[in-house]
Amino acid sequence: MTLIARDLVVEIGGKTIVSGVSVDVRPGDKVGLVGRNGAGKTTLFKVLGGASAPRGGTVRRSEATGYLSQDPRADPAAPDTNCLSHVLSGRGLDVASTRLEKLTRALEEDPSEANILAFTDAQEAFERLGGYAAEGEVHRLLAGLALSPDRLELTIGALSGGERRRLELVRILFAGSELLLLDEPTNHLDADARDWMLQYMRTYRGALLVISHDLGLLDDAITRVLHLDREQEEATGELIEYRGSYSQYIKAREEDEIRLGALASRQTKEIARLTAQADTMRGQTAKRARVAKNLDARAKRIEATKVDAPTKRRKLDLRLPDPPPVGRTVLEASGVHKSYGSLDVFEDVSFDLGRGERLLIIGLNGAGKTTLLKIIAERVSPDLGKVLLDARARPGYYAQEHEGITAGRSLLEHMCENTSIGEQQSRGVLGMFGLSGNKVVQDAATLSGGEKTKLALAQLVAGGHNLLLLDEPTNNLDPASRTAIGEALSGWPGTMVVVSHDVEFVRCLQPDRALTMPEGTLDHFDEEMLELVELA
Numbered sequence: 001m002t003l004i005a006r007d008l009v010v011e012i013g014g015k016t017i018v019s020g021v022s023v024d025v026r027p028g029d030k031v032g033l034v035g036r037n038g039a040g041k042t043t044l045f046k047v048l049g050g051a052s053a054p055r056g057g058t059v060r061r062s063e064a065t066g067y068l069s070q071d072p073r074a075d076p077a078a079p080d081t082n083c084l085s086h087v088l089s090g091r092g093l094d095v096a097s098t099r100l101e102k103l104t105r106a107l108e109e110d111p112s113e114a115n116i117l118a119f120t121d122a123q124e125a126f127e128r129l130g131g132y133a134a135e136g137e138v139h140r141l142l143a144g145l146a147l148s149p150d151r152l153e154l155t156i157g158a159l160s161g162g163e164r165r166r167l168e169l170v171r172i173l174f175a176g177s178e179l180l181l182l183d184e185p186t187n188h189l190d191a192d193a194r195d196w197m198l199q200y201m202r203t204y205r206g207a208l209l210v211i212s213h214d215l216g217l218l219d220d221a222i223t224r225v226l227h228l229d230r231e232q233e234e235a236t237g238e239l240i241e242y243r244g245s246y247s248q249y250i251k252a253r254e255e256d257e258i259r260l261g262a263l264a265s266r267q268t269k270e271i272a273r274l275t276a277q278a279d280t281m282r283g284q285t286a287k288r289a290r291v292a293k294n295l296d297a298r299a300k301r302i303e304a305t306k307v308d309a310p311t312k313r314r315k316l317d318l319r320l321p322d323p324p325p326v327g328r329t330v331l332e333a334s335g336v337h338k339s340y341g342s343l344d345v346f347e348d349v350s351f352d353l354g355r356g357e358r359l360l361i362i363g364l365n366g367a368g369k370t371t372l373l374k375i376i377a378e379r380v381s382p383d384l385g386k387v388l389l390d391a392r393a394r395p396g397y398y399a400q401e402h403e404g405i406t407a408g409r410s411l412l413e414h415m416c417e418n419t420s421i422g423e424q425q426s427r428g429v430l431g432m433f434g435l436s437g438n439k440v441v442q443d444a445a446t447l448s449g450g451e452k453t454k455l456a457l458a459q460l461v462a463g464g465h466n467l468l469l470l471d472e473p474t475n476n477l478d479p480a481s482r483t484a485i486g487e488a489l490s491g492w493p494g495t496m497v498v499v500s501h502d503v504e505f506v507r508c509l510q511p512d513r514a515l516t517m518p519e520g521t522l523d524h525f526d527e528e529m530l531e532l533v534e535l536a
Helices: 041-049 083-088 093-109 113-128 131-144 149-153 161-175 191-203 215-220 246-279 286-304 369-376 411-418 423-432 437-441 449-461 479-490 503-509 527-535
Strands: 003-012 015-025 030-034 056-061 065-068 179-183 207-211 224-229 238-243 329-340 343-354 358-362 384-389 395-398 467-471 495-499 513-516 521-524
Touching: 003 041, 015 041, 015 207, 015 224, 015 238, 030 041, 030 246, 041 056, 041 179, 041 207, 065 161, 083 093, 083 131, 083 149, 083 161, 093 113, 093 131, 113 131, 131 149, 131 161, 131 191, 161 179, 161 191, 191 215, 215 246, 224 246, 238 246, 246 286, 329 369, 343 369, 343 384, 343 495, 358 369, 358 503, 358 527, 369 395, 369 467, 369 495, 395 449, 411 423, 411 437, 411 449, 423 437, 423 449, 449 479, 479 503, 495 503, 503 527
Parallel strands: 030 207, 030 224, 065 179, 179 207, 358 495, 358 513, 395 467, 467 495
Antiparallel strands: 003 015, 003 056, 224 238, 329 343, 329 384, 513 521
């Protein structure tokens, strides 16, 4: 069975994403679900994965299903849950282990026949679940996904958003599912962990359905593409299947659009020709009237089978306002040190940043890139040292975890609360990012990851900032949106500090200098550093 959906109707906020669609994913299938940001991929995915109910139709899936949501922090696991217990719960080993421990103590206190029998049953159940080999298996998965083993000792609530996603991925893979539904599985993974994940997916023998804007993943690990074609916000989408990799899908889709566009044009011209010819014969002889009727009938037959020309894809047209004036030196950091407990993240980091300069912070996972950005943004305090901003500096901070987006508040409310512009201007800025119509009054928490990124960037654009602090600003964006945002920022004359592993975005941005963490080494940026960007 694996995954079988029939006559699905999926809605969100009163809008129909798809209606009457069917999906089959069988063992060995590796399927990529693609479409523009905001098309409804994550909403459809939640229904297929069992996290939401469809408005109509049925979904049947294997009992052993692993579902990675776009934001595992919203999942039901309590923040005080121990990380190791959470991973073990993927196979029910958390309960089996606790039961075995209790029966071990009971047996030590009273070695009765009943306790011996209960202990033996519990031990056999624990062994059937792979309990004695579990620790080694978990550590192998942790190593593959570049998650430190000491994280297992913490509670879920103590993890960062990226660590929380990787832990959930470890739990899903440890569970040994027959069906995997993974929403952006390579987000927050460094190059080695991403390569490990791609290899896992390539060799996975079960059924795989994945949402990703990682084009390498879609080419390397996918053999079939489902395109959710929904270009307009109020439209009902269509699910179109293409065989092959993502690159093959792009080529086939372009050929289909050319073919359909040409056919639609021919049909429109032929309908117009037949109708015009029939009009010249109306109101004349009976014979000509019969010919006109036949021509009308032919035009109606063509109209009944007429195809729609492909909808023109929406492109972002971003125009960033000029930054307010600021001094020659925008910020100075001197002797900055940060540690968490006994772990020194970095020490004695010093640098300055001039007006209009672009600084790229690079380094491997755990090097303190995000921590340093948060210190500059005054979200975290340094243990030693200081960061001084120019008196006229107006920093704007983009957090990769979207911490500034609040559930229960609309997009317009976010704009009005975080900028000084009015509702009409807010609608205009949101529209630049493809967020328009009724979308602007939608609860921001229900947006897709890509749409949350666009909302956060829209707030920065309208915030009157002259210093942008950007932490992975292209995560979750579709390729067209990534390109548009990269080009818009590359032409902005303000000052920027950027953390990114997106090579094309960094190349487009053309940083002036790079700060390598955790050493705090400052140097002029050159193309050779792009290799470290990709590894980050």
